[in-house]
Each structure stands twice: as structure tokens, then as C-alpha cells.
Amino acid sequence: MTDSRDTLFDTLGDPGLFTFNDDVAGVFPDMIRRSVPGYSTVIAMTGILAARHARPHTRIYDLGCSLGASLMAAGKHVAPLPCELVGVDNSSAMITRCRAALDAAGLALPTTLIEGDICDVPIDNASVVIMNYTLQFVPLDARTALLRRIREAMNPGDALILSEKIELTEPAMNDLMIDHYHDFKRAQGYSDLEVAQKRQALENVLIPESREIHRERLAHAGFSHSDVWFQCFNFASLIAIA
Numbered sequence: 556m557t558d559s560r561d562t563l564f565d566t567l568g569d570p571g572l573f574t575f576n577d578d579v580a581g582v583f584p585d586m587i588r589r590s591v592p593g594y595s596t597v598i599a600m601t602g603i604l605a606a607r608h609a610r611p612h613t614r615i616y617d618l619g620c621s622l623g624a625s626l627m628a629a630g631k632h633v634a635p636l637p638c639e640l641v642g643v644d645n646s647s648a649m650i651t652r653c654r655a656a657l658d659a660a661g662l663a664l665p666t667t668l669i670e671g672d673i674c675d676v677p678i679d680n681a682s683v684v685i686m687n688y689t690l691q692f693v694p695l696d697a698r699t700a701l702l703r704r705i706r707e708a709m710n711p712g713d714a715l716i717l718s719e720k721i722e723l724t725e726p727a728m729n730d731l732m733i734d735h736y737h738d739f740k741r742a743q744g745y746s747d748l749e750v751a752q753k754r755q756a757l758e759n760v761l762i763p764e765s766r767e768i769h770r771e772r773l774a775h776a777g778f779s780h781s782d783v784w785f786q787c788f789n790f791a792s793l794i795a796i797a
């Protein structure tokens with residue numbers, strides 16, 4: 556099956572607020588691949604990282620699972636270790652399509668999908684928690700409590716894999732990275748109009764923070780170590796060890 560092309564922001568007008576509705580879910584594989592530099596590398600490596608930290612008879616959570624890309628990568632590398640995969644997303648359009656994609660993929664591990672808010676869904680007996688490009692959509696004042704609940708569900712040595720669009724602390728470097736990022740998007744076939752309209756739709760919806768703030772918050776939430784394991788322009792992936 557070929558992915559539908561993302562043309563959602565190609566017309567001039569009020570783009571409204573970005574939401575993960577049926578239109579977005581329908582083009583999501585193409586959208587995220589052309590919008591997140593390094594996306595396919597991050598997803599593939601998520602499987603490798605998960606396999607090192609997964610413990611038998613625990614759960615591997617994917618919070619903000621969208622269409623299940625990280626669940627599939629984890630399933631591929633963690634099996635046959637007996638673990639349960641749990642995907643959570645609050646978009647019914649994503650969960651419906653994720654269920655179909657997982658059925659088609661036929662994962663080797665038991666998998667549960669939950670339609671719900673990651674700030675409310677119980678998290679228990681986790682050895683690995685994956686949150687790829689999702690914390691950025693959680694309100695700022697709810698981020699620490701969520702990370703605390705994740706940490707409390709883990710044992711020492713377990714891992715959180717956290718990927719985010721980030722802000723750089725030095726304004727000139729931040730502006731430069733955003734310019735590089737927009738060059739990347741244009742090289743992926745997005746027009747200046749599409750870049751501008753999407754940027755407007757994401758304003759105050761996707762709230763990026765610096766790697767320093769992320770690492771401080773992770774420490775505050777009880778993680779003993781964290782660092783960046785991948786970065787491309789203003790998109791970074793961290794691993795935090797419980």
C-alpha cells in the first residue's frame with residue numbers, strides 16, 4: 556500500500572489549530588516521514604534500545620502511539636522475550652488505523668491499544684516507556700506529573716525513550732536550526748506556503764522545550780541519568796534511565 560500524500564496545508568487561509576483528526580491520520584505516515592528529520596532512524600533505533608531494557612513479564616508502553624510505528628519496532632526486536640506491548644493515544648482516528656496496521660503486521664507479542672489521555676491512563680509494571688514526539692503536545696503544567704507516574708511504574712535500570720522537537724537555548728542557534736529545518740521540509744517537497752500554514756497551526760499546540768529543560772525535568776521526576784542519543788536539527792531523542 557502506498558501512503559497518501561500530505562497536502563493538508565497547501566491552501567492559503569486560516570489553517571485552524573492542528574489536531575490529530577481523521578484527515579491527519581489518513582496522511583500521517585507521509586506527513587511524519589517528511590516532517591521529522593531522522594524519523595525512520597529514530598523508530599528503528601527505538602526497537603534496538605527497547606530490546607536492551609525490556610524485562611520479561613513487564614509492559615512496554617508507547618505513549619502517543621499514532622499508527623503504531625514504535626510498537627512495531629519494539630515488537631520486532633523484543634520478541635520472543637515475554638512482554639506485553641501497550642499503545643495509548645487519545646485520537647480515535649489514530650487508534651482505529653493503528654489497530655488495522657497492527658493486525659496486518661501480525662506482531663509476535665500480545666498487544667493492547669488504549670484510546671485515552673496519557674495523563675490519565677494507568678501505567679504499571681513498565682520496563683520500557685516510549686514517547687516519540689508526544690510530550691510536546693502535553694500541556695506544560697502536566698509534563699512533570701506524567702514523567703513522575705512513568706518513573707514510578709519502573710524499576711531502577713529501566714528506560715524511557717523520549718523524542719521531541721526542541722528549542723535551542725542560544726537564540727541565534729535556535730533561529731539557524733529552524734532555518735535548517737525549513738530547508739529540510741522544502742527538500743521533502745513542502746512549499747513555503749505549506750511550511751508557513753503548518754507552523755501557524757502548530758503555534759501554542761506543539762510547545763517545544765530545550766534539551767536542558769527536558770533533562771532537568773527528568774531528574775526531578777526521579778530518573779537517575781539521561782542524555783541525548785540522536786539529534787537532527789531541532790529534533791532530539793533522549794534516553795532516561797530510572
Ligand SMILES: C[S@@+](CC[C@H](N)C(=O)[O-])C[C@H]1O[C@@H](n2cnc3c(N)ncnc32)[C@H](O)[C@@H]1O
Nearest residue numbers: 575619621624644645646672673687688689692
Ligand atoms: C506526533 S504523533 C506521535 C508519533 C508516533 N509516536 C510515531 O513515532 O509515529 C503524536 C501523537 O500523540 C497523540 N497525543 C497527543 N496528546 C496526547 C495525549 N494527551 N494523550 C494521548 N495521546 C496524545 C496524538 O493523537 C498523536 O497520535
Ligand SMILES: O=C(O)C(=O)C[C@]1(C(=O)O)C=C[C@@H](O)C=C1
Nearest residue numbers: 586587590591688720753757761
Ligand atoms: O511539521 C512540523 O513542523 C512538526 O513539528 C512535525 C510534527 C511533530 O514534530 O510532531 C508535527 C505534527 C505532526 O504530527 C508530525 C510532525
